[in-house]
Amino acid sequence: MILHILTTPPTSEVAQQVEQAIQAGDTLLLTEAGVTAALNPDLHCWTQADYAVFLLEEDLVARGLASLAASHGLATVDIDGFVALTEQHPQSVTWY
Secondary structure, eight states: OOOEEEOOOOTSSHHHHHHHHHOTOOOEEOOOGGGGGGGGGGSSHHHOSSSEEEEEEHHHHHHHHHHHHHHHOOOOEEEHHHHHHHHHEEEEEEEE
């Protein structure tokens, strides 16, 4: 069970590498530019069911995407939730 933290846009080459590396039961946390995934609710990360996906609220707010994420029903966590995710996962990988 790994926490994957993606900091780049969901259309980046790095995001494609994450898609290849992530396993069932893992968790994907989208931060920084990764929260632009809220712009496209049809992305694979939202339509699959093998792993949990969250957006970091503070980065959504900073980019003016919080209401869009909420209207699409996308799961979010705040900084405390981010910390909780790191505590729940024995390993984490940050993708830049």
